[in-house]
Amino acid sequence: MQIPFNRPYFTGNELKYIEDLFNSVQNGESDSHISGDGKYTRKVQKFMETKFGAKKSLLTTSGTSALELASYALNLKHKDEVIVPSYTFSSTVNAILIAGAKPVFADIQEETLNIDPEDIRRKLTPRTKAIYPVHYAGVSCDMKHIMEIAEENDLKVVEDAAQGVNAKYKDKYLGTIGDFGCYSFHETKNYVCGEGGALLINTDDEAITERLEIIREKGTDRSKYIRGEVDKYTWVDIGSSYLPSDVLAAFLYAQLGKMDEIQEKRMKVWNTYYEVLKPFEETGKIRLPIIPDYSEHNAHLFYIVLEDENKRNSVMKELKNKGILAVFHYIPLHSSPMGISLKNKEGDLLVTENLSKRLLRLPLYAELKNYEVKYITSVLSMLLEIPEITSQYL
Ligand SMILES: Cc1ncc(COP(=O)(O)O)c(C=O)c1O
Known part of the structure; x- marks a missing residue:
């Protein structure tokens, strides 16, 4: 008998939704395209906001890019420190380095293999700016203690919930407790589109959401243009390309539906x-x-x-x-x-x-x-x- 380690599950609706998108583009329906932020991206984002209770969600090309976006939003500077477990995927820590800050590794708890709040306390310095807990295996970190430490020390919290989509800490979905939450829809995860991710934004601060939309769209205010809020779009900030094709969003929408x-x-x-x-x-x-x-x-x-x-x-x-x-x-x-x-x-x-x-x-x-x-x-x-x-x- 041969048993692979992982096999993605297909719901049967993936091709149906992709075909629907194909037909809408073919028929020239307004607002239908296969690049990013099309009708399926909006459906997926709405689904995540409704189901998980995030204030706002942005579909991204990967969990990695969601983590990078969150790091940019924190405005981390050289010599700022971020406490993070060492027991995680490289992306969690790359996101800290790419933003120019210093990762400070904390140990994990024996029971859950999640970051140990006691070790977070030991690693705090006047330079600490944020904590990046990772919900290993979709099992929640001890969020009560982590959020207490963050509040006491005025720190931001970015939840790496790449493995934690549709899992909860008490009655709250993972990814909605810290300032930001990051999901992955990589082929190896529970809900997949090959490569994909999402950033959950849990703050009421409109300026942060607006800045994240800009960074995600190559530093332009194209998202505002798409919503009809400005009549042309232009380069306004630094940025990269963090939005996936709507074809992937159509695939993912089929997964989320099941x-x-x-x-x-x-x-x-x-x-x-x-x-x-x-x-x-x-x-x-x-x-x-x-x-x-x-x-x-x-x-x-x-x-x-x-x-x-x-x-x-x-x-x-x-x-x-x-x-x-x-x-x-x-x-x-x-x-x-x-x-x-x-x-x-x-x-x-x-x-x-x-x-x-x-x-x-x-x-x-x-x-x-x-x-x-x-x-x-x-x-x-x-x-x-x-x-x-x-x-x-x-
Ligand atoms: C804990 C953790 N963080 C981040 C990532 C990166 O996600 P992605 O592969 O979607 O970039 C993964 C994926 O394996 C992960 O397990």
């Missing part, structure tokens, strides 16, 4: 893994994800934590030999070549280093079948020398 169905399918797989592997955890040979009471996760990924790095690597290799693609991440950013060039070193963040060596992600996608989960868990039971357990969930 958001609950996709989440339900993923959750079923996540819960099956959890229930079947629970007795494995009781042997002390693996640890399963821990979901705090304040978190309503979105089944973005399923991991196990093994005894040590050697065991993790040998299990990963043997799974591959049996046709199962399991992977690990992240190599902590502070001890990566770029992290070291920024004067960080191995030994700086002990929880991050320990867990990143022991974590293994199992295949998880909406259409992973029960018999495949059964195969994966029975291979695991053999590799870990745990007697196979028959479960009502399989």
Whole structure:
């Protein structure tokens, strides 16, 4: 049996919406085009504002570009410091560097692998300007404590919710709690359009939203022009090209329309893994994800934590030999070549280093079948020398 690590789920409406867009352009309907900010981009943005409760959302070319846009909005300066976990994807920290500021790495909590508020406090200096928490695996960070630290110290908060679309901290959707939230619709995420993302703007300050629209549109006020607010558009600020083609927005709109169905399918797989592997955890040979009471996760990924790095690597290799693609991440950013060039070193963040060596992600996608989960868990039971357990969930 061959089981890939990830497989995107298609709802069946993607081509229908793309065809609709194609026909509207072909028929010369006003306001229909395949470049950015067309009718499907507006539908997607409206959906996100209504469903998640963001004041404003901007569709972007990626989660990476949403993070970069947020960094520009903070007006970070040379020597400003931003506290961020090292246990994340490079994009979270590149966004800080691109804006000219200094990333200061904080350790993670053992239970969730999310940034540790206590370590944020230890890393505060008079130069700290912002915190970039990352909701790892779609499990919420401890937002109460993070927002308290931000308020006490007058800091901005940019939530990296690339993995956290449709997940919640208590009754609030991830990405709507800090000043800005960043989503990813990359092929590997829960809701996809190949490459794509969104910035959620959670401030009432119209000037910030206006500036972000300008930066997203190559430094021009074209968004105002499209809305008919000015009769021509021109270059007014720095900027780049952060808006995706409306073809991608049409694809994404199909995914968002089936958001609950996709989440339900993923959750079923996540819960099956959890229930079947629970007795494995009781042997002390693996640890399963821990979901705090304040978190309503979105089944973005399923991991196990093994005894040590050697065991993790040998299990990963043997799974591959049996046709199962399991992977690990992240190599902590502070001890990566770029992290070291920024004067960080191995030994700086002990929880991050320990867990990143022991974590293994199992295949998880909406259409992973029960018999495949059964195969994966029975291979695991053999590799870990745990007697196979028959479960009502399989
Ligand atoms: C935590 C985190 N941040 C940022 C990103 C970047 O998102 P994108 O691939 O859409 O640029 C990812 C994607 O893998 C991610 O997992």
